Every structure is written in structure tokens, then in C-alpha cells.
Amino acid sequence: MLNVRPPKGQALDQHAKKSVRVLVVGNPANTNALICAKYAPSIPRENFSAMTRLDQNRAQAQIASRLGVPVNDVKNVIIWGNHSSTQFPDVRHAVATINGQEVPVYDAIKDDAFLKGEFITTVQKRGGAVIAARKLSSAMSAAKAACDHMKSIWQGTADGHFVSMGVFSDGSYNTPEGVMYSFPITIKDKAWTIVKDLPIDDFAREKMDATGKELCEERDDALAVCQD
Template identity: 65%
Template structure:
């Protein structure tokens, strides 16, 4: 049976970079047929038509149907997976409160449509920023969908952290694992390698011991990961697209198929109170994923004073965002 996947903001650059991997089978498996629903706002019909032509011209054997639409009822009808890329971007002069107000409207509508039209076991990942709070808004209005089915993308930040460590050590990216992103997908996030491992000269070594540079780990490394998105925009004059699309694939592949034993990944999920994070916040934790498309927060990792301060700082930002968003909930 074909898996039905909707991508919002489908005419945008992140979705464009994402579509081929989804349709080719790189995410849900080389034997899984897929129906792609391309959802965008009114006025983007012609761009969607062009995207349909390109996907058709790829002649991909797993892609059984392409549905372009600007109608929520059509877009979320019977979907198994919802990839919510589209959101109101922050424009010059826009206050964060104005941005949240605009996104409450967008994600209220999408949450209600998911609740009414999607399958009740739908898996949702929110990419559009502010991703954590947008995911929380969407969950609020999808009252009949389990809260754990809503996630926010922090895998891009994890990938950035992993790549920074690998480059520092001069080893392949795959030889670094269990980097953690705590908190918000923003400049307050806390990239943490205290529990991460690297394969160096054939031996597994804790990243902290392998790097041997406390100052770099506590300062330059953290800032590089926190501000990487802004650095890409400054250099490219456009936001991250290829790396964001790859991170979406990683997030969904692990959520769908499970993580290997001893490995975990970072996902924005609804807090259950773990690590002193207020229950109900959409906060990035290390999680283990299972083959039945469920996940659990990794428990009992050591949190020192430095980490506690960083984790609280990003939690406080998320609490402020939630309070602001709540002003516009109705």
C-alpha cells in the first residue's frame, strides 16, 4: 500500500531539495510506494504545476501519485506523514510577537485540518520557524491526534554539531554519534557532546576526551552551531535548503525505521518533565526511535552545572514563546 505524504510550502526551496529523496525511497525504504501531496498557498498553483512536471519526468518507480493543491482538505486527506515546511518568515522590522501571531493562524488552520482529514496515527514534523512553538500550536488544534505524533526538526542542528566535531578531529562524519541538541531550534539551543562518542584510529573515544579542548567545546563550537543558519544566509543570501532537506530525511528515516542500539538522535518533542523541562513544552531531547514509529526520551544522562544553565536558558525562551503564542489562541 502506498504511503501518503504531504509537504507544505511545496513550492519553496527546502521542499524542492526534499522531493527527490522522498520519492526515490531514501526515507521510507526502497520498496515503499509513495503518494506525494504538494500543498502550498493560493497563488502558487503554477509553481506546483512545474514541480509536478519535474517529479513526473524523474520517472521514479516508487512514486505512484502526485497531488498538487492549495486546499487543506485535499492536502491533508488520509495522510500518513505531514512535513510542515511552510510558515510565515520573519521580515525586516517584524517583532517576534507579530511573527508568532501570523504563525498561530497558519498552524491553527493546519492543526484543525490534520485533525479532521489526516489519519489518526499521522506523524507530523514541523520545519517552518519558530519550529518548536509552531509544532506546539499545531498539536493544540489537532485535538484527536496523540501529542507524541508531533515533532519539531532539530536534526539539522545535530548534523551541524556532528560535522563540526568530525572536522575538528579529522574523521568521517559517520564516526561521530550521540551529539545532543537541547531545547529550541534557535540561537539559544544547546549543542552538547558530553555523551557523544567518536571513532578515532579504530577506537571509540568520548568526544570530550578526543577533542581535548574545553575552551573550543564551551565557546566556539556552541556558537558555530547556534548561529550556523544565520551564517548560511549571510553567505548565500538564502536560508539553508539542501542541508535542511537532508535533515528532514534523517529525522523521518529514523522515526520511521528506528535508531540502532546505543544510538540516539535529537528531536523536538513534547516534554514529559524529563531533565527538569516543563511538561508540555516542545523541547529538543535525545530520543531513541523504534521500528513501530514510536520514540522515547533517553533518560538519566548526566547534566552538569554548565549544561543546566544552557538547558534552562533555551527552556525559558520556549516558555516565553509559548506565552506569547497563547495570547493569540482562540
């Protein structure tokens, strides 16, 4: 878990096993992960990821609270894009277990305005709200999310479940390549795969494009000050 500057990537390149898995938490996490990987070219770039699991956990908790179910009974919440205030928490594909039955979250909540408004902004701004309340950033919740992230890498994802991770974009869902973008991910044998072919509506498209634009701007700014 690194607040990455080029020397840290270089240190990994020189001294770490090439099978190392690198989770970047320090903000801007997505772009820090990108720069870390740039300076560790001998390590497969698939071994680098940025943490958006904290945002996923926060989004799941909101939905669970709204429905009055345990957090573990909500699955497949997606965080698209950047670990920042532009991220897009998406529950269009999420499912909740209610009275033993799996129900789409949208059908269970029946409140489009909430899911497209307050729900999204609360997740986007939660980090700032924690800092305002504690005068410090989140600690235990971030540590828990890091543990969840690494547990998913080591143990894989269950059938029918996916998790959110910032990984190198291959252009899936018309996202910009060359950035570390958070996608829905499945994991098997410590290898991640982007979940494909989920339907994306116009509302989601706009949100995904906005966070992708920010990631491109961050990348360009970071590369402009890095020296090979």
C-alpha cells in the first residue's frame, strides 16, 4: 500500500519478486498506481491495482441500510472510474437477498431519484465527510477495504459475484486506455478479469465518461512532471 512516487516503483522493479501484487491506496490512488507501474516495468502491469473497494463497501452499506438487510446480502455494486469525487457508484446490476430471494436493487428500492442522486453523491463525498468529522481520513474502514481487496485477489471471487478494483483499462465499456480505471472484476487463480457486456444506459455513460476524463487529466499531469 503505497503513496507512490517514482523511486518506490523503481525499488519494486529492482528488489521485489515479479509475482508481487501491489495495491495502491494513497491518493490519487488510480494515478499513483499507474506511475508506480511505469517505474517497475519488469513487473507485469496486471499485478498493480488501485483500491476502490472502500467506495464499494460504502455503497453496499448504504443500500443494505436502506433495505434493512445485512451488508453481505448486497452484491455486485460497481464503482466505475476514479477513487475521487467523480467516481460512479452504480447499482443497476446489483442484487440484494431479501427474505431468501435475490431481488435487483433497483426493484427493491423503487426510488430512482435516490439512486441517481443522494446515493451517488453520498458515496462520492464520503471521504471528505469523514475528514470533516474526524479531522483525519478514514482509518479502520480503509484498512478493512484493503484486507477485502487482497482477500479477493488471493481467494478469488465467488460464482455470480464481482468486485470493484482500479486496473489498467483495455478500453472496455469505451473507457480511455492508458489509465487505471475501476471496473467490475472477477478473480480466479490471482488473475483478474473485467466483467464484460453489462448494459450501460445514457445516465451511466455520462458518469463513466466524466470520471474517465478526470483520470486522463491526472495521468497527463503526472507524466508531465515525471522524469525517466
